[in-house]
Amino acid sequence: MANIFSVAGFRRVLALALVAGVTACASGSDTLKPADLGANPALLGVRAAWSSKIAPVDFPLQAKVIGQTVALAGADGVVLSLDARSGTVLWRTQVGAPIAAGVGSDGRFSAVVTRANELVVLEAGQVLWRAALSAQVFTAPLVAGERVFVLGADRSVAAFDARSGRKLWQQQRPGEALILRQAGILTAVGNTLVAGLSGRLLGMNPLNGNTVWDVALATPRGTNDIERLVDLVGGFSRHGNELCVRAFQTAVGCVDTSRGSLTWKRPAAGAVGLHGDAQQVYGVESDGRVMSWQRASGEPVWTSERLLYRKLSAPLVLGRSVVLGDGTGLVHFLSRADGTPLTRLSTDGSAIEVTPVVAAGTLVVVTRTGGVYAFQPE
Template sequence: MANMCSLASVRRVVVLALVGALTACASGSDALKPADLGANPALLGVRTAWTGKIAPVDFPLQAKVTGQTVALAGNDGAVLSLDARSGAVLWRTEVGGPIAAGVGSDGRFSAVVTRANELVVLEAGQVLWRAGLTAQVFTAPLVAGERVFVLGADRSVAAFDASSGRKLWQQQRPGEALVLRQAGVLTAVGNTLVAGLSGHLVGMNPVNGNTVWDATLAAPRGTNDIERLVDLVGGFSRNGNELCVRAFQSAVGCVDALRGSVIWKRAAAGAVGVHGDDAQVYGVESDSRVLAWQRANGQPVWTSDRLLYRKLSAPLVLGRSVVMGDATGLVHLLSRADGTPLTRLSTDGSAIEVTPVVAAGTLVVVTRNGGVYGFQPE
């Protein structure tokens, strides 16, 4: 994201903070030299199977996988669905304005939010309906159970009927003055809608928005608004009913999403989400140190400083590796067992800020310049 240490006012939210800017301002990491990578170990055989192109991406894009397809969007307002096996465009639609958040999809309906605060829902690649929103949105809408759920930057959560666009309910929650201009947490676990609101992971009844449980992972601290900034960031790890998430520059923790109880939490100074498997949770700190914690209790397993100051994306667990992109367009695959490098892949040289995804055995990576890459095993 662009370097910017200033803050701007918007509607009910007092100020917005660009995560990259806050991280740079706080740590001065821009002035620190990235770690030398050395020769590519090339311990995994991976090839570039296909490439594609979308408009540049300067909003918090979340690539959405449904079966063998990946839904993407670019700055220009184009929303598209790709076949992950071949990179072929299945459909492409213009929504009529730059995009602020997306993409949400259940395979039938897809949803994005424009910078004009308009929720746009598509079916089979055609615009089905539009609805104005009361606040900015940075998190991809969640499409589930014939409904579309939206997490607003003003700590509101709203639900719409996916077919008609009728607004079903909206719940508002007070929060601290600052929010992050990046994706938050919005998902479903069983019959519970789960949203990140300030430093809380909140379970809600999807029928009416009533709170079912509230788990605190981080609390505001400090004496000014920036020091008191607390938010849960997008990119989580789910294993059954257990959901593990990161609180911005504060903590990583896991919650039982049926009971709303905190299983564990541990101090951690990162700004992007986590991912995991049934044994471990993996995360990236603000200095690009990569960590693994035991899923059961949060105890550290390993730490890797091989990629220091490379401004890594959130991680993806894939096979025996943990995958991350960096600010120079390189894709790094580290061993899940101990964090040692396995191989690295090249893209177009622009930053990879979108969390990589996997569909149909293909690793899909999107760069800031709009390059889309499908990598497959050799």
């Protein structure tokens, strides 16, 4: 990343601040009245299992599920692992600086990035090594194959040895001036590292970072930096070798990662990621419409307007439900078949911006004020 005191560096820092505002506006206006929910249908038997507390979450936290555990982090620098069945803290570590992105983990190594642009890797809950990064990071590191991969805000991807911290390679691509201040796409499909860079999904060789394939989901357009903003947002639906993702406020689409080809793409105006099953892909538009598309073709299946202007999280497919959190701390269960409400649950009244996760049959949601709530079927 350019020195922040240079013209280019200052422009990028200013751009990051501007996009934070763009993202907030995209999630729904405070002047629009949320749709009336009516009575809770209570068609599903779900009970509160346990609750816990972490520091407020004012960064793009990604809860990481490994087997029966969930790894979380708070803005104060605490990283912890919880047993999803009971809420028992398995380990808790203070990394010594506020967190900017996390958590990545493979069950042995866990990784976060601090606001001082430092990658911190832990083993068994103890800090193993630290490495300075050249750019801000908003996406949780990916830990796989005894490597730690980092997606930088300067549109770079870097790889580190998970044991020693030795930097193995770094690749960078040019892009537009603005970048979203939220999590992007960084995952592995088979032996391919997959990253979202600007409006493109790239397949990379994890050994050296060379590009294997490159698929465009969105193309910059417009006359100014804000109009030309394109990025892929975190949260995807994977089925086999197919990965379905969202381009911020532009489109949703699915990519065949074995061929590096676009299967389909549809216009869509959302700011959070997707989830899905073998038949359908589910997403949330910025106005709160919940939508479903056929995975094979992209044809729309259903649209629900019951949660309009509720500032929804990205969805989670769970059983026969699509689960979403909202800006008032409610957890909504909608039918996967047609989007009708099944039940809803309460947390602490603060926004649920972290995508819900499931581990060991337990639904775990995290609120902006740091409340961690777990629910299990009755």
